[in-house]
Amino acid sequence: MLATKYNLWSIENLQGVDLVFSPLLKEQKNLSHAFTTRKGGKSPEPYGAFNLGTLVGGESGRADALDNRENLRRILALSNSKIAVAGQVHSANVEILDDPDNLPILKEVDGLVTAKQKLTLMLHFADCVPVIVYDKNKNIAGIFHAGWRGTAQQIVVRGVEAMNRQYGCHTADMIAAVGPAIGTCCYPVQEDALQKLSNTVQDPESLIERREADSSARPDLKGINARQLLQLGVKEVDICAWCTSCSSDVFYSHRASGGTTGRQAALVHLN
């Protein structure tokens, strides 16, 4: 039941912008979502080209990112939707957004949940794991930012708990997508991080790659988030096979770039 399987999400070009979609979420008629790439925007290198992060590249970087964001909303037919963007501080803080016309300040927040239409939830990434959770029965969506710290703090578990508490959701009605992020191939970590991650799942060794050649240990962050969800009873998790660091020509990668790069986004919207 807890086996992890990685699916090849194909790149789709929508009006000049390259995007990837979870095949599982794409089947849901009441849900729109997308995971962006670095292709199709106006940002110059090293942030080129479809940077959506407003905190990189100074004032002109911010202006380009906002233009790219508006273009994305137009392409996805979300222009009339309010947009909620969280500050993202590697916490396990999840905010429920019930009033699109009166959004709170989301500074120290890494997860967003809503039951409302006309609200787009968006988070930014450059190697960390984007996770979208959807309750098909109650039509509730959540989106989460899980780097190693967020994963160790089980932000997706906190998110599902918030959905259950606030809306009476049941995990058996939930499906999830784990988007493009750094893979074990590119992610050796120190022992303390490995221990904290291991404590969150059953059979953690099956989600750690140990390489004798360089004595490294490499946690599968995507797989650990998926297993945290499956352990809660989430019905199905679609895991993206793309490694952002291996494919830094397609995706922004903090590690592959040495730190100076743009941000892709994951977004979700209830129709």
Ligand SMILES: [Zn+2]
């Ligand atoms: Zn890789």
